[in-house]
Amino acid sequence: MNVNFDIKNVMAFAFTVIFLNNIFFSGIFGGSSLLIISGGNTKKRYIGGFCLSITWIMTVSTMLTYYTDKILAVTGIADYLRIPVYAAVLGGIYILTLVILSGIMSARFDNIKKYIHTAAFNSAVFGCMLTAANTGNITNGIEVSLLTYLLYGILSGIGFSLAVVIHAAVSKLFHAEHMPASFRGYPASLIFLGFMGMAFYAI
Amino acid sequence: MSKSLDTVKKGLLTKNPLFCSGLVLSAAVFTSDNLKTALTTALCFTIITAFTALAVYFLPLAKTPYTVRIILYILIASCVYVPAVTLSALIFPADTPKIIVYIACICVNSLILERFDKRNLKKKSQKLLFIVASIVGFDVALVIFSIFREIISYGSVYGKLVGLSTPLPIFGYVFGGLILLGIFSAIFRFIIMSVGVNER
Numbered sequence: 275m276n277v278n279f280d281i282k283n284v285m286a287f288a289f290t291v292i293f294l295n296n297i298f299f300s301g302i303f304g305g306s307s308l309l310i311i312s313g314g315n316t317k318k319r320y321i322g323g324f325c326l327s328i329t330w331i332m333t334v335s336t337m338l339t340y341y342t343d344k345i346l347a348v349t350g351i352a353d354y355l356r357i358p359v360y361a362a363v364l365g366g367i368y369i370l371t372l373v374i375l376s377g378i379m380s381a382r383f384d385n386i387k388k389y390i391h392t393a394a395f396n397s398a399v400f401g402c403m404l405t406a407a408n409t410g411n412i413t414n415g416i417e418v419s420l421l422t423y424l425l426y427g428i429l430s431g432i433g434f435s436l437a438v439v440i441h442a443a444v445s446k447l448f449h450a451e452h453m454p455a456s457f458r459g460y461p462a463s464l465i466f467l468g469f470m471g472m473a474f475y476a477i
Numbered sequence: 478m479s480k481s482l483d484t485v486k487k488g489l490l491t492k493n494p495l496f497c498s499g500l501v502l503s504a505a506v507f508t509s510d511n512l513k514t515a516l517t518t519a520l521c522f523t524i525i526t527a528f529t530a531l532a533v534y535f536l537p538l539a540k541t542p543y544t545v546r547i548i549l550y551i552l553i554a555s556c557v558y559v560p561a562v563t564l565s566a567l568i569f570p571a572d573t574p575k576i577i578v579y580i581a582c583i584c585v586n587s588l589i590l591e592r593f594d595k596r597n598l599k600k601k602s603q604k605l606l607f608i609v610a611s612i613v614g615f616d617v618a619l620v621i622f623s624i625f626r627e628i629i630s631y632g633s634v635y636g637k638l639v640g641l642s643t644p645l646p647i648f649g650y651v652f653g654g655l656i657l658l659g660i661f662s663a664i665f666r667f668i669i670m671s672v673g674v675n676e677r
Contacts, residue, residue, distance in 0.1 A: 302651050305502030306587035354559050357581050361555035364585075365548035372544065391547055395590055397503045397582035404578045456667040457659075460499055464659030471652030 284425070291429035297398055298437035299467075299474040301405070304398025308434075311392060312442035313463055321442050323386055327393040328438075329431025331367055332402050336427030338363050339403045340420050360403050368394040402430045440470060484603055488610025495618040495658075496665040500587040500611075504579040505619055506654040512635045514576050515623030517569045519616040521580045524561035526588060529554045530608045533593055534601060543594070550593055554584040588615070622661055626654065 297303045311324050342359050346352035371390055376383045393399075406426050441463065447453075448462035457465075494500040501522065508514040532553045538546050562580055566573045573580070592608055627634055630649035632641035647653045 300651065302503045302506045302655070303582065305506065306500050309499045309502070310587070357558045357584060358552065358555040361551045361584060365551060368548065369544065391544075391590070395547065395551060395585045396587070397579075397585055400582050400585045401503070401578060404581055408578065454663075455670065456663040460497065461659045461663035461666065464499075464655050464662065468652045468655030468657075468659060471650075471655060475650065475652060 288429050292433040293477050296433040296474055297402060297430045298434050299471040301401060303401035304396045304434055307392050307396035308438055308441060309463060312438045313445050320389055324389045324393055325435035325438055327390055328434060331394050332399055332431040333427035334367050335364060335399055335403050336406045336423050339407050340423040343407050364394060398434050481606060484607045485610045488607050489614040490669060493618055494588055494611050494615040496662040501615060504583055506651060506658060507579050508576045509619060509623035509626050509654060510630060510649045511627045512623050513572045515619050517565055517572045519619050521561045521565050522583050523612055523616060525554050525557045525583050526612050528557040529589055530605060534605050550589050551585055554589055558584050626657055
């Protein structure tokens with residue numbers, strides 16, 4: 275996965291991570307969070323805030339994965355320690371995010387607080403950390419640069435945000451009166467996301 | 478109807494994690510293309526979620542702020558992950574490594590995050606019952622869904638051909654799994670509504 279940082283390679287890497295290997299459409303990571311955030315009556319500005327939060331959390335967590343993997347490689351029992359360590363790292367990032375937001379957006383903090391835990395604790399973030407670790411595989415002796423990890427985190431966040439925005443744009447239609455009662459809401463959303471996944475697969 | 482029965486019914490049927498609420502969606506959709514991996518997921522999910530629920534039941538967390546509580550849930554689940562995966566690798570040695578990333582993601586599953594803090598269930602025992610019913614509901618739904626998906630996609634069950642002449646391998650892909658799950662949840666909802674179990 276190591277990216278040679280000239281503009282062509284970065285563009286190709288971005289296209290691959292956002293479209294070809296989109297964290298939601300190809301790996302279905304973070305499905306529940308996506309449905310919670312973009313499927314209900316969440317206001318548009320909160321969806322934007324959620325996308326920014328999840329991109330920030332993915333970027334920081336993936337970057338920290340680089341360092342934790344290096345430390346874990348020394349221990350020799352990385353396979354056993356990795357998941358608890360990643361969970362602790364995620365917990366730390368969650369608290370850090372809350373502290374930063376309470377400082378810069380104190381007036382709206384109570385409203386946005388509930389979206390932050392959805393952005394921090396979901397399989398999209400955890401899957402991103404694990405995919406980066408598995409692909410980078412520092413623990414197996416293959417060196418991958420910190421910048422590659424960083425780029426992977428940012429692009430995965432953008433890819434997931436793209437899926438959230440696509441679903442949020444049409445999710446109101448799935449709750450319409452003319453929709454058959456059995457398909458209304460959740461089942462219709464799944465079928466739509468399935469067809470979107472097929473479109474992404476066709477790229 | 479007693480409150481306990483109502484709670485069980487909610488966990489199993491009207492708020493079924495897979496067919497109604499869309500919880501633990503990533504692991505369910507990715508691993509349900511065949512029965513073997515679905516059973517592996519169900520085993521790991523049951524161990525991780527049940528033991529985390531038990532630990533939460535006995536820990537005095539009522540006055541702990543939600544921010545700290547949620548981190549504790551994830552940490553407990555990630556500690557249970559190690560024995561769960563070890564056991565799973567003993568029972569399903571070929572299938573566990575294939576879906577190891579998805580098993581790890583069970584530690585941050587939305588059932589732990591959403592249902593451990595149900596405010597309308599005040600008693601701890603009611604919460605535990607609801608979680609146990611949800612776990613059973615998820616496992617049963619996943620197994621049924623994976624059997625049908627494997628038959629439709631590959632014409633086999635547990636890797637053995639069952640003689641279906643025209644399988645549709647498209648449903649073996651992730652997007653096919655999403656479409657099929659959407660159809661299944663609509664059918665499930667139709668049945669629930671037809672038999673008169675209240676569901677909004």
